[in-house]
Amino acid sequence: MENKYEFFIAGRARNKENILKICDLFDKYNISYYCFLKNEDSWGYGNESQTPEEKQKEFESLGLKNEIVLNLFNQDLEGERSSKNLLLVLPAGKAAHIESGIAYGLGKKCYAIGEYEATDTLYNIFEEIFSNENELEDFLGKYTISKKIDMDNNIVDTLINDLKEPMAELNNIQLTQLNFLRDELNYIINNNIKDEKKIEKTFDMLVDLLYWFGEEIEDLYFELVNYSKNINIDIANDYEKIYTEIINEEEWNNARRKQFK
Secondary structure: OOOOEEEEEEOOHHHHHHHHHHHHHHHHOOOOEEEHHHHHHHOOOOOOOOOHHHHHHHHHOOOOOOHHHHHHHHHHHHHHHOEEEEEEEOOOOHHHHHHHHHHHHOOOEEEEEOOOOOOOHHHHHEEEEEOOHHHHHHHHHHHHHHHHHHHHHHHHHHHHHHHHHHHHHHHHHHHHHHHHHHHHHHHHHHOOOOOHHHHHHHHHHHHHHHHHHHHHHHHHHHHHHHHHHHOOOOHHHHHHHHHHHHHHHHHHHHHHHHHHO
8 A cells, every 4th residue: 555644643632732742843844644633623523622631531432333433443544554654652542552553563663752651572663762852853854854865766766767778779779880880890891991981981980889888899999990000091090099088088987878788
């Protein structure tokens, strides 16, 4: 299931004031979350004039299979399933602890904030238990940075993957041109061609391929350089210098391009 929220905030309704302060921290860092208190107007019971204690007592008077209870159960469970992590705000009741266990069982990272009553082995399901809001805020700041880095890395990975297919097609085109130049060079040498314009044109095409294949075509390139020198064509020395300049300039680019081949 795709995560709709970064965090599921669990706690007891009687701890409403502290939980809403925690929600404010998540809002500050623009981190998405699900909190049951944010749906208070749609609970189906209680009114604005009631204290958290009074409202909770009214809820506890409802039957376990009451439609309101079942709706809230399904709503909160869906919110938990749709969240990447869980934060338990202590002190918390049995329901919030059960929600923590569900999150852990679903493979989500669990955190808590506040003091727990006593040491319990099962509190080890939490990656970290923050002592206060300052510790939590420090964590959320780092979490935001880490999330941005992950997003940037995903964008880069996506771009690289998107480029692989067109780069592979371009590589095939360049290979076709390279095979043509091999045939052209064999024709020039085997037939002792001395047409300087034709040789210069072949050099220019080889230079274009240097930017793609680099030192991989060194033998082919210098075969034409040496042939040109043997028949006293002056441009041979110029193209020899061009080779060195391109290879030095393109050394790091060649290594990068190989990722797409």
